[in-house]
Amino acid sequence: MTQYPKRLIEVDLPIKRISAHARREKSIIHRHISTLHIWWARRPLAACRAVICAALWPDPVDENCPQSFRDLATECINNFAKKAIAINSDFSKNCSTEIWNKWQVLAKPENQLNSHNPQHWNILRNSLLDFIADFANWDNSTQPDYLETSRNLTQAAHEALGGIPGTKPLVVDPFAGGGSIPLEALRVGADAFASDINPVAVLLNKVVLEYIPKYGQTLADEVRKWGQWVKEEAEKELAQFYPKDADGSTPIAYLWARTIICEGPGCGAEVPLMRSLYLCKKSNRNIGLRIIPKPEEKRVDFEIIEKHKNKWVVSDNPEIEVKNPSFDGTVKRGSATCPCCGYTTPVASVRIQLKARQGGANDARLFCVVTNKVKIQGRFYRLPNEQDLEAVKKASLELKKRVNQHTGELSLIPDEPTPPQGRSFRLESYGIDKFGDLFTYRQALALTTLVKLVKR
Ligand SMILES: C[S@@+](CC[C@H](N)C(=O)[O-])C[C@H]1O[C@@H](n2cnc3c(N)ncnc32)[C@H](O)[C@@H]1O
Numbered sequence: 343m344t345q346y347p348k349r350l351i352e353v354d355l356p357i358k359r360i361s362a363h364a365r366r367e368k369s370i371i372h373r374h375i376s377t378l379h380i381w382w383a384r385r386p387l388a389a390c391r392a393v394i395c396a397a398l399w400p401d402p403v404d405e406n407c408p409q410s411f412r413d414l415a416t417e418c419i420n421n422f423a424k425k426a427i428a429i430n431s432d433f434s435k436n437c438s439t440e441i442w443n444k445w446q447v448l449a450k451p452e453n454q455l456n457s458h459n460p461q462h463w464n465i466l467r468n469s470l471l472d473f474i475a476d477f478a479n480w481d482n483s484t485q486p487d488y489l490e491t492s493r494n495l496t497q498a499a500h501e502a503l504g505g506i507p508g509t510k511p512l513v514v515d516p517f518a519g520g521g522s523i524p525l526e527a528l529r530v531g532a533d534a535f536a537s538d539i540n541p542v543a544v545l546l547n548k549v550v551l552e553y554i555p556k557y558g559q560t561l562a563d564e565v566r567k568w569g570q571w572v573k574e575e576a577e578k579e580l581a582q583f584y585p586k587d588a589d590g591s592t593p594i595a596y597l598w599a600r601t602i603i604c605e606g607p608g609c610g611a612e613v614p615l616m617r618s619l620y621l622c623k624k625s626n627r628n629i630g631l632r633i634i635p636k637p638e639e640k641r642v643d644f645e646i647i648e649k650h651k652n653k654w655v656v657s658d659n660p661e662i663e664v665k666n667p668s669f670d671g672t673v674k675r676g677s678a679t680c681p682c683c684g685y686t687t688p689v690a691s692v693r694i695q696l697k698a699r700q701g702g703a704n705d706a707r708l709f710c711v712v713t714n715k716v717k718i719q720g721r722f723y724r725l726p727n728e729q730d731l732e733a734v735k736k737a738s739l740e741l742k743k744r745v746n747q748h749t750g751e752l753s754l755i756p757d758e759p760t761p762p763q764g765r766s767f768r769l770e771s772y773g774i775d776k777f778g779d780l781f782t783y784r785q786a787l788a789l790t791t792l793v794k795l796v797k798r
Pocket of ligand 1: 381382384385386516517518519520521522523537538539540
């Protein structure tokens with residue numbers, strides 16, 4: 343029976359060099375399939391590749407390392423060194439200088455490794471670790487000689503450790519997340535099994551591990567084609583609920599604040615719940631809101647202000663200077679201070695009010711619309727107008743119509759209960775009991791339209 347030999351990862355790993363490649367990968371990996379959906383805590387491919395190789399390949403110095411692995415690994419490394427320094431090889435470009443010099447030495451016939459010389463086992467171990475360090479480089483991840491060598495080493499290790507010839511070792515990742523580990527396992531010649539408790543992660547893994555190998559470029563082409571179709575159909579159906587401005591600008595964001603009624607004695611004004619009044623805070627651009635209390639109308643108005651050469655002025659009328667504006671919002675630790683009377687409605691009352699209105703998403707106050715202009719770069723901020731409010735009203739009527747006409751086992755808008763929350767913020771304390779309560783009617787209309795089109 344084969345005695346368990348230590349794997350390379352149990353004796354050493356060139357962590358510093360692998361980490362450098364992992365850091366670089368973050369800044370250069372664009373348009374790769376793993377960026378299709380950024381999974382939280384996704385591990386860099388560089389680190390996964392290195393860890394998998396070092397976990398699959400035994401340490402040649404270990405007394406229990408099968409001689410057949412030493413023989414094949416020696417052959418792989420000798421050949422790799424020769425390829426690395428061959429004329430026309432582009433290895434030197436993506437190979438660290440230190441390792442490149444080592445390959446140059448090893449490539450010479452008199453320096454080639456001999457698997458039966460125990461003094462060479464240590465050099466073999468270091469060469470495998472050097473190979474792993476350079477293979478972690480993103481630019482080498484699809485280089486045919488690195489791929490072939492890594493796959494030969496994986497197969498040699500598998501068979502030397504008792505794997506049935508012709509089969510591959512299996513890398514199992516029960517918490518696969520974005521799929522980095524199974525993806526890299528396939529790259530270095532292993533089979534992979536991935537699972538996850540989260541269905542989004544399962545889909546990501548299915549795409550990377552099953553659909554892409556099966557359908558290749560066709561999948562990318564079809565996703566692009568049907569994605570475009572969904573976008574165009576959704577635009578046609580939803581355009582009337584998201585109208586463009588008269589000057590052709592396109593609204594790209596609507597900023598809403600949930601509201602409460604001030605409980606100050608004799609007040610009763612509507613208080614928009616806002617943490618900050620800044621709209622844009624950059625070194626070269628500062629835009630904010632000024633609240634104008636209207637106690638007699640029991641509400642507030644807004645004015646957009648911006649910084650012009652160290653002076654704050656009213657955006658629509660730069661002649662008017664605003665001295666020492668405050669950008670503190672109305673909310674602090676959940677309690678709300680009324681701009682009309684100054685009374686602070688305590689957090690418990692804020693919650694009671696919002697709870698009675700399922701979180702208050704649908705009678706929130708629209709306070710700003712962010713737009714893109716036709717030929718001018720950047721974002722623009724304006725106050726809402728009649729057309730904006732009319733579109734919101736129209737959307738809610740359309741949604742009600744669709745809900746009434748909807749047939750099917752599941753409700754049109756998800757009515758499953760929201761899960762229990764952590765200690766800091768609890769949806770249920772605000773009456774957001776169902777998933778549907780998280781969205782305004784117009785958002786629900788847009789989302790259910792997208793779902794319908796994707797299904798179609
Ligand atoms: C740190 S992430 C894994 C990241 C992954 N290695 C990558 O590179 O993308 C941990 C994963 O474990 C999953 N998970 C947590 N508890 C689980 C459980 N009981 N069963 C299966 N998966 C679980 C989470 O959904 C999450 O995707």
